Amino acid sequence: MTGDVWTLRCRKPNGDVQDGPKYIMPTGGSGAGLYVWGRVPGRPVVxxxxxxxxxxxxxxxxxxxxxxxxxxxxxxxxxQHTARLKAASVVLVAYDNEDTPQVKRACRWWLDRLPNAIRWKPVGAGDPCDMHRAGIDTRAWVRTGIDYAR
Incomplete structure (x- = not known):
């Protein structure tokens, strides 16, 4: 990965999500990108x-x-994304805290392909941003997940 821009996604204001998808992207963008903030090899990934x-x-x-x-x-x-994630010391699959069949299948897809992965659900809220808004210490949640996985 060279840091090239693959796509630009914009989130609609909450009032506009009744009329279609929450996120929109310009024509020609790819939704198949992996958004990585930092180094992966040897590090824990969330x-x-x-x-x-x-x-x-x-x-x-x-x-x-x-x-x-x-x-x-x-x-x-x-x-190429799966290969990159296999280089992590551990992968916490932290998709939204929903028990819908779609989320379960999505988590299972990664767990079946990454021997270094565990499911790590957000607690007390739907996702890490919601956890933060609810006053939950997301840093402690990450550290606990990493310690548990090791």
Whole structure:
């Protein structure tokens, strides 16, 4: 990866999500990117769905993990991304805290391909940003997940 821009995604204001998808992107963009904030080889990775969740985790725990976003629960499913994540010491699959069949299948997809991965659900909220807004220490949540996985 050279840091090239693959796509630009914009989140609609909350009032506009009734009329279609929450996120939009210009024609020609690819939703198959892996959004990585930092180094992966040998480091713990926290794999999240949303780019904003990854940015939040980078802001509170970048010295203990590399936050990575797939852009959606079915995003970034490419051989080169899987290979890159296999180089991590551990991968916490931290997709949204929902027990829907779609989220379970999405988590299972990564767990089946990454022998270094465990499912690590957000606690007390739907995702890391929601955890932060609820006053939950997301840095401690990350550290606990890393310790548990090792």
């Amino acid at each position: 794999l999240v769905e949303g780019e904003l969740d990854a940015l939040h985790l980078a802001s509170v725990a970048e010295e203990v993990c590399t936050p990575v976003a797939t852009g959606s629960i079915s995003g970034a499913r490419r051989a």
